[in-house]
Each structure stands twice: as C-alpha cells, then as structure tokens.
Amino acid sequence: MIGIGSGYRMVVAYDGTAYHGWQAQAGISTVEGALVLALAAATGERVRVRAAGRTDTGVHAHGQVVAFVLSRNWSPPQLLAATNAHLPADVTVLEADRAELDFDPRRRAWRxxxxxxxxxxxxxxxxxxxxxxxxxxxxxxxxxxxxxxxxxxxxxxxxxxxxxxxxxxxxxxxxxxxxxxxxxxxxxxxxxxxxxxxxxxxxxxxxxxxxxxxxxxx
CATH class of the missing domain: 3.30.70.660 (Pseudouridine synthase I, catalytic domain, C-terminal subdomain)
Incomplete structure (x- = not known):
C-alpha cells in the first residue's frame, strides 16, 4: 500500500553485560533502547521495534531478529551501515533486509x-x-x-x-x-x-x- 512505509528485518548481535535486558525501559540502559536511538539518529525516525525474544539482564545474543517500519525507503546495505555507525561497540547489526509491513519475528520464529x-x-x-x-x-x-x-x-x-x-x-x-x-x-x-x-x-x-x-x- 502506498504511503504506509517500508518494512525491514534486522539480525542483531550484542554483548548484554552492560544492559538491563532487551526491552526498552525509561531511564534504564537496554539493548532495544540502544537500537531505537541508533535508528533514530540514522534515519531521523523514531520506530517501534518488534523482536523475536526479550533477553534478560546480562544475556548476550548472536542472532536476535527484529523488525520495524520506516516511512522513507532505504536500501538494506545503506540502512545497516548507517545504523551501525550510531550503535555502541557492544551492539552490532549483522544483517538487514526488506520485510513485509506486518512481519512479526516473535510469531514467525519456530525455534x-x-x-x-x-x-x-x-x-x-x-x-x-x-x-x-x-x-x-x-x-x-x-x-x-x-x-x-x-x-x-x-x-x-x-x-x-x-x-x-x-x-x-x-x-x-x-x-x-x-x-x-x-x-x-x-x-x-x-x-x-x-x-x-x-x-x-x-x-x-x-x-x-x-x-x-x-x-x-x-
């Protein structure tokens, strides 16, 4: 549909030592919070991120899958590079691809x-x-x-x-x-x-x- 935006899927790796888990919380350092801030700095948009799972405090991830929608159309390589440029050293986007607007990593993850x-x-x-x-x-x-x-x-x-x-x-x-x-x-x-x-x-x-x-x- 025209005017709604473009959907994206990312695979994110992180060292969770410095974070109070995945889920964003006001005034607390979390992995989701770091990713949302990096995406905002890279794209100029504040996005709502959907994730395959919510890791606890101190838990690390090799392949957390996330999805979100942007109003502007980005090429996946450009979006990956721009986001990583604003992420701390302990969080990295490994992959970026286009996805359906309603793609939900939590519901689509089979294992x-x-x-x-x-x-x-x-x-x-x-x-x-x-x-x-x-x-x-x-x-x-x-x-x-x-x-x-x-x-x-x-x-x-x-x-x-x-x-x-x-x-x-x-x-x-x-x-x-x-x-x-x-x-x-x-x-x-x-x-x-x-x-x-x-x-x-x-x-x-x-x-x-x-x-x-x-x-x-x-």
Whole structure:
C-alpha cells in the first residue's frame, strides 16, 4: 500500500553485560533502547521495534531478529551501515533486509536456542568472566545429562518461570537439551518453541544443583 512505509528485518548481535535486558525501559540502559536511538539518529525516525525474544539482564545474543517500519525507503546495505555507525561497540547489526509491513519475528520464529556456559573451577579466570557462571569443579555430569533429557517434550514449566503475558500459558515445548564439555567449560544448550521469563536460568540452576548432589531426580 502506498504511503504506509517500508518494512525491514534486522539480525542483531550484542554483548548484554552492560544492559538491563532487551526491552526498552525509561531511564534504564537496554539493548532495544540502544537500537531505537541508533535508528533514530540514522534515519531521523523514531520506530517501534518488534523482536523475536526479550533477553534478560546480562544475556548476550548472536542472532536476535527484529523488525520495524520506516516511512522513507532505504536500501538494506545503506540502512545497516548507517545504523551501525550510531550503535555502541557492544551492539552490532549483522544483517538487514526488506520485510513485509506486518512481519512479526516473535510469531514467525519456530525455534529459539539458548546456550548457558558454566565454569567448573575453584579459581576463575578474569578473562571472559561475564560469559560463564562459576560453579563447583566437582559436578557429576551423567545425572545432569539424564535430567536434561527429561526436559525434552511438551511440559508445564510453571515451576521454572512465568509467562510474559499475565495469566498466559506456562506450557512450552523443548526439543533439545544437551550438555557439552569443552575447553574447561560446560555448555548447556536448550532449544524450544518459546521460553518463559527466567526459565533458562532456573533450568540451568536446577541442573547444577543435581550435578552437585543437592537435588535428586526422583
């Protein structure tokens, strides 16, 4: 339709260490807030951004998908370069493409993957400390893997998080939950259709408690 504008889709990567999560909040530094400000500086327009997910405080992203509408027509490479020129060093637009005006990344995303890093050590290295949770060096991996396998399927995860919508469903489908040890770290990777607020942190916390023997599988 003429006069409405042009739709765009971006893939954004960010280090969430300095931010209070994704969602814009007045007076608080967030990733969405940084992106909206950069888009305004680049295009002269204040846009409403739709995202595939809302990451929590300190969470990083390799591929957050966002969408928005601009009244002016931009070429995607030009828009990508102009936006990156106004973003801080810890937020980068990796891709920019045209999209339908009503494109909604949250509804169109069929799977989301999260990776949580654990550092099982008594003496943590200061290098990369913001990217891994220091845990006991005596974790029992097999009970943790067994517990992770039990997460796969469609379950009510109300004990591990809350719905983004008041009164919303807490049932989610997990189709992969795995642990991998590499380079002194343990990676917990979980893939599902959607996640509750705080769900991944609480799931990983439960797995660590099982690995430490503080929680059983019964």
């Amino acid at each position: 989301r993957t999260y990776r949580y890093l654990l550092a099982p050590t008594r003496v943590p290295s200061p290098v990369g400390r913001q990217y891994a949770w220091r845990v006991s060096p005596h974790l029992e991996m097999e009970p943790m893997r067994e517990a992770a396998r039990l997460l796969v399927g469609r379950h009510d995860f109300a004990a591990f998080g809350r719905s983004p919508q008041p009164g919303g469903s807490t049932v989610r489908t997990i189709d992969m939950a795995a642990l991998e040890s590499r380079a002194g770290l343990i990676a917990v990777e979980v893939r599902g259709d959607a996640f509750l607020r705080g769900m991944l942190r609480n799931l990983v916390g439960a797995l660590v408690a099982i690995g430490e023997g503080r929680l059983g599988l019964a």
